[in-house]
Amino acid sequence: MMNDAEIQIQFPKPGTWQEFSLTAIYQDAGGYRPPARYTADDIPAEQAPAMQAVVAALVGLGEDWQAVQVWARLNESLLDAQPSAVETVDLTVEAVNSQGGRRIFTARDYPEFTVASPAAVEFFMFFTTNQ
Numbered sequence: 001m002m003n004d005a006e007i008q009i010q011f012p013k014p015g016t017w018q019e020f021s022l023t024a025i026y027q028d029a030g031g032y033r034p035p036a037r038y039t040a041d042d043i044p045a046e047q048a049p050a051m052q053a054v055v056a057a058l059v060g061l062g063e064d065w066q067a068v069q070v071w072a073r074l075n076e077s078l079l080d081a082q083p084s085a086v087e088t089v090d091l092t093v094e095a096v097n098s099q100g101g102r103r104i105f106t107a108r109d110y111p112e113f114t115v116a117s118p119a120a121v122e123f124f125m126f127f128t129t130n131q
Helices: 044-060 118-128
Strands: 005-010 021-023 035-039 066-077 086-096 101-103
Touching: 005 044, 005 118, 035 086, 044 066, 044 086, 044 118, 086 118
Parallel strands: none
Antiparallel strands: 005 021, 005 066, 021 035, 066 086, 086 101
């Protein structure tokens, strides 16, 4: 099930993962829907483990690079252990380093940014469908 929805996550203090704003961008049945914004306090408890999985992938960047913004999109991916395509959440990460450098990291270059857990897909759908 492909769609054009995305989730944007901004980290105002790179490396401080518990402080973020999450913006869900998607269309509802009537067409355009204004973006829905959430803070860490707004994330329902049952969705917290999936958000932690996203943060775990970001921590893998290492100390040189810290995420400032993440775009999450639903995708279908062929994974080694699966006989057919499965729904995944693909992350695109904008990160900065201490020298002022800025770089984009994608799932194409960093396989850990393809999150195949059902909880990640459920998290994405939770924020990008009518509730």
